[in-house]
Amino acid sequence: DAGVIQSPRHEVTEMGQEVTLRCKPISGHNSLFWYRQTMMRGLELLIYFNNNVPIDDSGMPEDRFSAKMPNASFSTLKIQPSEPRDSAVYFCASTPGFYNSPLHFGNGTRLTVT
C-alpha cells in the first residue's frame, strides 16, 4: 500500500500563474478530499468527491479554485490565477467510504505564491 501520493511536494510560483496540484488516492478508496492548512485558519476542507463525483465544494474559497477527478486514481486541484494568499500546504486524503472509516492523508504540497 503506497498511501496517498501527492505531487509536487513543493511549488513556488509567481502571482497570476496557474498552479496544478495532483493526488493519487489509495487504490480501492472511493472518497477523496482536498484540504488546505494555514497558520491562520488551520485545516479547511475545500472539496470532496465520492466515486469521482464532487459532493461538497462549499469550502472552495473562490472561482479561481477548481478540482477534478477524471478517474478513481487521480485528482487535481487547480488555482488560476494564483495569489500570495493562496500560499499554504494542500493535503489530499482518501477513505474507502465505509461507515466509520478514517481519512488517510498524503504528505501535502507546500505552495508558495510570490
Next chain:
Amino acid sequence: AQSVTQPDIHITVSEGASLELRCNYSYGATPYLFWYVQSPGQGLQLLLKYFSGDTLVQGIKGFEAEFKRSQSSFNLRKPSVHWSDAAEYFCAVGAGGSARQLTFGSGTQLTVLP
C-alpha cells in the same frame, strides 16, 4: 454544525513524563471523534478514533483517549512520552457517521524535552 476546541496551542513535557492533550467538541448528536498526529513535513496520521462502545479508546504508539459525554471532551493521554512524540496533534469530530465531514481543531504543538 460541529466544532472542536483544543485549548492548548503549545505544550512542553519532559521525556518520560505523562501527557494529556485536551479536546472539547460541540455536536448535537453522538459524535465521531478522532485524534491525528502530524510530524513536520508530513500528512496527518490517525492515532485513534471513537464511534461508540467503550469510552476509553486505545490507539497506536501507546496513546489512549477517553470520551466523556458529560464534559463534551475527548482528551488524549500517554503515560510516558518519548522524544519521537514531538509533533502537532489534532482532534477532529465527524458528522453523519463517517469521516467525510470532519471538523478539525486548531492543533496542539507538543515539544518534548530530553
